[in-house]
Amino acid sequence: MQATLALDLAPIARADRWRPAELAFWLIPVAAYFIFPENLVLLTQIAITALFCLSLDLILGYAGIVSLGHAAFFGLGAYAAGLLAAHGYGDPLIGLAVAAVVTAVLGYVTSFLVLRGADLTRLMVTLGVSMMLYEIANKLTDITGGVDGLQGMEVLPVLGQFEFDLYGKTAYWYAVAVLFVLFWVARKLVHSPFGLSLKGIRLNVGRMPALGAPVNGRLSTVYTIGAAYAGIAGALLAQTTQFVALDVLAFNRSAELLLILVLGGSGSLYGALLGTIVFMSAHHLLSDLNPQYWQFWLGALLVVIVLFARDGVMGGLRGVQRRLDAAFGRTK
Amino acid sequence: MTTYALQTRNLVKKFGGFVATNDVSLNVEAGARHALIGPNGAGKTTLINLLTGFLEPTSGDVILNGEPVTHLAQHQRVKRGLARTFQINRLFADLTVLESVTMAVNERIGIGARFWRPIGAYAEAVDEAAQLLATLRLLDLAHEKTRNLAYGKQRLIEIALALAMKPRVLLLDEPAAGVPTSESRELFETIAALPRDVTILLIEHDMDLVFRFADQISVLVSGALLTGGTPDEIAVNPKVKEVYLGEAISV
Amino acid sequence: AEPLKVGMVLPMSGPFAAYGKQIENGARLYLKQNNDTLAGRKVELIIKDDTGVAPEISKRAAQELVVKDKVDILAGFGLTPSAFAAAPVSKEAKKPMIVMNAAASAVTTKSDYILRVSHTLPQITAPVAEWAAKNKIRKVYTLVADYGPGQDAEAQFKKTFTAAGGEIVGEVRTPVKNPDFAPFLQKIKDVKPDAVFLFVPPGEQTVAFMKGFAERDLAKAGIRVIATGDLTEEDILDAVGDNALGIVNSLQYSEVHDSPENKAYVQAYYKAYPKDRPNYMSVSGYDGMQLIAKTLEKTGGDASGDKFVAAAKGMSWVSPRGKIAIDAQTRDIVQTIYIRKVEKVAGKLQNVEFDKIADLRDPGKQ
Amino acid sequence: MSELLKLENVRAGYGDAVVLEDISFSLGEGDSLALLGRNGMGKTTLLSTLMGAARQHSGSLRFAGEDLAIVPAHARAHRGLGWVPQERDIFPSLTVEENLTVVATPGHWNLQRVYDMFPRLKERRTNMGNELSGGEQQMLAMGRALMLNPKLLLLDEPLEGLAPLIVQELLSIIRRLTEEGGMAVILVEQHARQILPLTRQALVLERGRAVYCGDSETLRADRDLLDSWLGVAAH
Amino acid sequence: MTVIFDGIASGMLLFLISVGLSVTLGLMNFVNLAHGAFAMLGGYVCVTLLNRAGVPFLASLPVAALATALAGVVLERTLYRRLYAATHLDQVLFSIGLVFMSIAGAHYFFGAQQQPMVLPEFLQGQFNLPGLDIGIYRLFLVVLSLAIAYGLNRLVRGTRFGAQLRAAVDNPRAARGVGINVERIFTLTFALGTALAGLGGALGVEMLGLDPSFPVKYIVYFLIVVAVGGSGNIMGSLVASLILGVVDVAGKYYVPQIGAFVIYAVMVVMLIVRPQGLFGRRAAR
């Protein structure tokens, strides 16, 4: 064992330690509650979208499966929770659980379609699946309410205790709590051998079978997990908005999600969260300033970010950190 | 009766109309140091690809330790002890050297799908990976990203990944290409020092290495087996000299 | 008195941006004509973009308007889902919510504080069905886009038309995103009905349908087009071009509606927005403000939910579209629906009114 | 021999990283240089710097009397630099023949001559670039560079992966190129023993610096030097 | 019969509006989701010339293509160029950013409403053969797209420019090494791609309409054609467009109930059977 003595194993052995910056990050939602008490709905939706984005990050950022149809799972989750609540089963946590199961099943089944082909093929197959789901929901107007939306959702208090209120306090803590728990799980996942093997698949899918790794099995698994995450996010949105309409399945939602993830920096969990925060805040602020033409400024923001910070916000932050390190002569 | 670690029966591979592997029936004895030589484009790499399941044969069979594996997926063959290196590096550019090798070890010992505990919690895998790096003298690069290494070092990682499989049959496709002469000798010493029950099939164009290392040589020409035998037999075979060796070996 | 804050949730960007623009135009025009003062209170208009089809954004916008901007009245709502999503906010916060376009019948039932000044889908569908049945159109082929509103329009049309003795000889639902009507038009040509009843999302689909219709010479084959009037509204008409000539349709407002109120309105509109044409949505925006003004005069400037809604119930006034009223029971609009035909007036395509059904309540609530 | 290439105090690397320090040497027309060194010492980087694929931080780099620093990468090939990269870099979406003709410049080397030299390529002329064996790719890379009819040929481990028979042929071709064709060659190789007899000069790199720069003959004779820098004395 | 002809024509329209993307995404390997924005620009140029300046339709088509190409070149030189080496995802982000800007810009300059467009007389209407009604404009589209497909295919497969382009995309570093002026090739190709986008946009106005949301409304169709055809393969795109057009139109005619599914279902099935696209080669690794 002399060999190992010569080597400092810390970088790999302690990769999963919670760093101070992470703890600080998780103070943001607490602080935000007090600083922006009047924007809780926005903050709630940011948390939900962040969870949705996290789910895409798992499959894209870690496993390298590009998807332009992730809204399929989000929407299915939303309808699952929405229909439950509209038919008298309004307990939120049960709604989440059912949404997770239903979407996981769909995720597992469709994962076999997604395994084939390269990026563009996957992009289009995921898109095709989600568009078909959209059309089905549109067809089944009697059940889903179609474009006009699902009528009559009654969501019960969370844990039987906390009513959803006009200010959105309950909704906020509920969404943040779910986000945190699932983030924690995702974090475990990406630091595990499973997470490492996903990275391996993303970086060189051709080599993994020669290392004895069942690539398709791994991809199926992570796709299923990602689907369940997205389903939960959808369910959260349905419950906190108390309304579901067809747009939960729309192409725009999938595309915007991809955008958010890339903006944040795919392949890092915090990238997903930061991307959501930056994108949705920018959207909100800009559209308040200029309801008609805000898209121009948002577009410009995206372009500038790509030009100056590769790998999105996370990439930019890493760059800044490197420069700081260099400036202060620190070495990693 | 000799036992064969690896056999092919009438293996054929066609690319469109082009026959890359032409009715090859090859026997590799258990524990052999078997070299496969032949001109460029003779179909050596294709043969390895067929053996490992990287390519599907057009017809014929692959038999590993007496069992047909022709229709098994690549990773299933690996699980049965068949590992390989690639002629052109296939590495994980953004992983560190240690991560890459740890990942390989994880897969071998069957913890590749564990998702709850962190990588570092499986110390036995990390330790084994570090050991392996030490044997290949890569320890000081353990935390470097693969992409930042020079070609020759990457070559070594290619081999480390295969060794991490603790294979019973190891297929090496020009392992020493791009490794400087001095280091390729050490490399071969490492490979030669593998337990005798590990069977090795080697493709190599460096005849010094081949003749020092191999106890059996098969010659492949235009997709078909030309001949086989001990190094001494091959070295004096006029046909082999004509199509492949030229003046490389002066016995 | 304190300024009155009115928060509007509208699609200002995205595929329905034209809706938001028209409604805002109408609302601002009324305010400008009244020096931004309604019933003695200065009015502050806050506009939030909901991008059209994202109910969660509509709901967020409504909630923020109430919680953060502390508006007295919610207004706008271009599409049905946004109205549905925002309804609980008005209900919980007890804020009046004036719907200026969302057209599903059920919208007003979702909160006791909702008032509608636009129209409902059945309300503009039934009249053209009735007119057709009475005017020697016996066999109709219905072509609707396959989505909620399309299905509702189809149902209402069939109901009214067959009740009046007409016959549906074929029906088809086309995909909502449908760049090409060729296959459907071909089918219609094969069937040869007296008329096609058309309901598709207004915009490029109307244009595409009418172009295909003209290309295939269906008009020469004796087939007419009847539709709800939102398909031939002034904003779209120019894009449809001469192909639109002869379409018979029903709606509550036309730019060439003949009344002094409308003449004044149209003139003022062009003066304020020389690049746009006034349409029914702009009039909804205009009337929404007018409703606020009239109601506040009655309550003495009190905009609190219960008082406001109580006062608004049964309110009636003369709009550019004619006389209109708020139904005291349903809080929905009661108005005259005109039967119009697309013609050229002074070189411009217009919906020329030639028949009407007066004081129509929402047939969807009967 | 008139001067073709001259490097003075060249410092180069990738991005901000410096790999090569203070490299100077010069090469005449028809001259040949063996570029030696262990793994990762910067041999490839030096060739990349000449081709404009790595970053030249400082120093001067003149080719045929012109300052290369201001010549864009793609124009260097037209000035007469032919490159056989270490990773071969065959274009996978082009057929073998297209790989050869895509940039051909008229001159001694044409399709016919390349095919004569590597008959294997002619047999595989309609294959796509990614459907070749390793050795065939190596031949193709060499052929592609020759089709440019360069004044200076940069060969990065050109013997790697070739069958012994072909290696022998190639070595004699390289010798002919320099002796008869007047083409200058820089040859990177691990097998010092094989190429030192072929070249006039040698440059040994050690961690990015030149530790030997002189004629090949002397180096070949000096086993100690060879051993300490390259570890090849045993051969 | 008429159904089949309509299907072919609708397929050709698909081809025309997406062929520009086959060039930028397929050949140059740049995920240019702003393709629709360039098409929209072509559309607006054409409509403006037609309605404001009274330029004849046929004359306004090349102008639309050139104007769009000009915009393409300017953007390529200033922005796109810097992202060739970036990941596909960064390219997505960037090009969607451009899409957003273009939507808001079009909204600002042209308003949110549909743009009117009237074809010249000689392109209107149909001529009728027994059992077959042929729309003249549709026929025009079919002829034009066949010509474009032929020309492009020649350019890519049969010329040295095409080979240099493929080489430059495969490996820009090595391409420079052998003397290919990668920058110039990319600029030219991008100009070609955007010119085709502009042309497609101008031709599409008649059937697809034109408003500021054009770039996102049809993005799915552009992508479908390129993916099904096999990235980088012009003939593949043509055949894919044909199949999709015919199946889509026939599906709507015979089974309108599931009309909306047809195109997606066909796409998914085709991609599952041929993940590389109809004519795509296995991606090089």
Ligand SMILES: Nc1ncnc2c1ncn2[C@@H]1O[C@H](COP(=O)(O)OP(=O)(O)OP(=O)(O)O)[C@@H](O)[C@H]1O
């Ligand atoms: N996908 C393919 N399509 C067509 N031909 C192919 C394909 N892959 C390989 N070939 C051809 O098959 C032949 C055998 O290739 P292979 O890689 O097995 O050769 P090799 O013996 O390993 O040669 P080398 O020593 O040069 O590595 C070559 O001539 C090659 O051109």
Ligand SMILES: Nc1ncnc2c1ncn2[C@@H]1O[C@H](COP(=O)(O)OP(=O)(O)OP(=O)(O)O)[C@@H](O)[C@H]1O
């Ligand atoms: N793209 C790159 N970015 C950063 N560093 C690099 C890059 N490529 C190579 N290096 C580093 O530059 C140094 C020199 O590498 P180079 O490839 O020039 O070595 P070499 O002498 O050609 O080695 P080999 O014999 O293995 O080919 C190495 O330390 C390597 O890690």
Ligand SMILES: [Mg+2]
């Ligand atoms: Mg080989």
Ligand SMILES: [Mg+2]
């Ligand atoms: Mg090198």
